[in-house]
Amino acid sequence: MPELPEVETTRNGLAPHLIGARINKILLRRPNLRWPIPVEIQTLNGQFITAITRRAKYLLMHTDAGSALWHLGMSGSLRVLDADVQPREHDHVDWQLDSGKILRFYDPRRFGCLMFQAPDTMHPLLAALGPEPLTELSSEHASPNLPEFTADYLYERSRGRSQVVKSFLMDQATVVGVGNIYVAESLFQARVKPQRAAGSLNRSECTRLVNAIQGILRHAIARGGTTLRDFINPDGAPGYFEQELFVYGREGEPCKVCGQPIKAAKLGPRQSLYCGKCQR
DNA sequence: AGGTAAACCTGGACGC
DNA sequence: TGCGTCCAGGTTTACC
Numbered sequence: 610m611p612e613l614p615e616v617e618t619t620r621n622g623l624a625p626h627l628i629g630a631r632i633n634k635i636l637l638r639r640p641n642l643r644w645p646i647p648v649e650i651q652t653l654n655g656q657f658i659t660a661i662t663r664r665a666k667y668l669l670m671h672t673d674a675g676s677a678l679w680h681l682g683m684s685g686s687l688r689v690l691d692a693d694v695q696p697r698e699h700d701h702v703d704w705q706l707d708s709g710k711i712l713r714f715y716d717p718r719r720f721g722c723l724m725f726q727a728p729d730t731m732h733p734l735l736a737a738l739g740p741e742p743l744t745e746l747s748s749e750h751a752s753p754n755l756p757e758f759t760a761d762y763l764y765e766r767s768r769g770r771s772q773v774v775k776s777f778l779m780d781q782a783t784v785v786g787v788g789n790i791y792v793a794e795s796l797f798q799a800r801v802k803p804q805r806a807a808g809s810l811n812r813s814e815c816t817r818l819v820n821a822i823q824g825i826l827r828h829a830i831a832r833g834g835t836t837l838r839d840f841i842n843p844d845g846a847p848g849y850f851e852q853e854l855f856v857y858g859r860e861g862e863p864c865k866v867c868g869q870p871i872k873a874a875k876l877g878p879r880q881s882l883y884c885g886k887c888q889r
Numbered sequence: 890a891g892g893t894a895a896a897c898c899t900g901g902a903c904g905c
Numbered sequence: 906t907g908c909g910t911c912c913a914g915g916t917t918t919a920c921c
Contacts, residue, residue: 612914643897643916666915683915684899699899718898720915734916772892781916788914835914857914877893880912 611681613786614829615848616666617746619687622843623712626689627658627670631707638701642719643682646702649725653677663746665738665785675727678734682720688713688843739782742822758784758823760816767807767815774810775803775876778818787822790835793857793882795821802888803881804874828853856882 611619632653637646656672663669668687670677679687692711696703702714702723714723726732740758741747756762763784770777777783778792787795796803799817801810810818829835834848842848851858855865860873864884874881 615914680915682898683913716898717900718913718915720898770891776892779915790914878895 611666611685611834612788612791613663613666613742613826614791614832614850615834616663616668616681616786617830618834618842618848619681620661620663620668623668623687623689624661626708626710626843627661627706627712629657629659630710631655631657632672632704633707634703634705636703636705638696638703642701642716643680643722644724646723647725649675649727650677650723652725664735665741665781666788667735669726673728675725678722678724678726678732679714680720680722680734682716682718682722684718685714685716685721686843688715737782738785739780740784742784742786742826758819760812760819763819764810764812764815767810770807772807773803773876774801774805774807774818775881777807778822784822786826789879790854790857791822791825791829794825794855797856797884797888798825800888802885803876803883856884858882 632655635651635654640646652674653672656674658670658672660671661668662671666680668679681687689710690713692705692709696713697715699717700713700715704712706712714721724732724734740755740762742758744757766783767777775792775796778787778795779789793803795818798821799814801814801818829850832848832850832853833842833846835850856871859871860882861870863869864871864887867884867886869884869886871882872885874883
């Protein structure tokens with residue numbers, strides 16, 4: 610489901626409810642999501658949540674005794690509810706808080722995860738991630754020696770790569786947070802065809818791509834993310850960015866810039882939407 | 890080492 | 906109405 614803007618929207622919605630709250634009980638309705646939920650997660654019982662941060666598409670909830678590391682996968686969502694709200698099917702995890710609220714994780718496809726990160730360590734899942742695209746939102750959990758996400762960085766990193774630029778940008782080792790929606794929108798705005806080889810990008814195209822990725826992610830965050838199917842923020846509101854999509858989900862519809870029908874191609878296993886006239 | 894395919898899951902949309 | 910097929914916002918793992 611969620612790309613960086615949806616995870617950031619979730620973080621923004623959760624923070625006022627969670628920061629300073631005490632975790633009274635962690636209820637697991639099943640032992641595993643994508644992976645087994647480690648028993649150490651119960652270390653967080655009785656702890657106070659001191660901060661909630663995001664690294665790539667992961668959310669981290671911190672306490673003095675360690676941190677919870679969440680990923681929402683394709684269909685996961687986190688909401689804060691009154692404690693008497695009955696769980697639905699696929700409501701897999703509840704945290705009961707001293708405020709009388711519960712933090713509830715819902716994830717039908719179970720591609721999400723809940724892991725434990727010990728104090729002053731970095732979970733292996735975070736180790737190979739590339740730079741954050743938005744410097745103003747870069748978390749302190751990124752390795753200090755990561756490069757900045759700039760046109761120079763993108764240009765140098767793409768040299769010699771035969772991989773299509775769309776897959777290259779979705780690779781979380783290149784830049785984090787960009788998934789299938791926002792890569793399509795960014796490539797459109799930068800006027801770059803998704804099937805181009807990454808190594809064929811010139812400096813000016815790298816500049817356009819960095820600007821497009823940053824601008825679109827910022828704009829989507831300001832809109833509360835994109836709601837397709839069932840994304841809602843922790844307070845139950847949808848995102849409003851889908852009204853501003855130029856190519857994603859618009860196969861056959863006229864390009865909002867030139868009027869040509871939007872095309873679809875399979876790149877790797879995934880659908881890629883683009884305009885054959887505007888993107889070169 | 891880089892690149893690709895398969896794997897993990899469920900639910901909804903579609904065609905017959 | 907029912908069943909089979911395909912598709913979906915992600916990422917790891919196993920292979921060439």
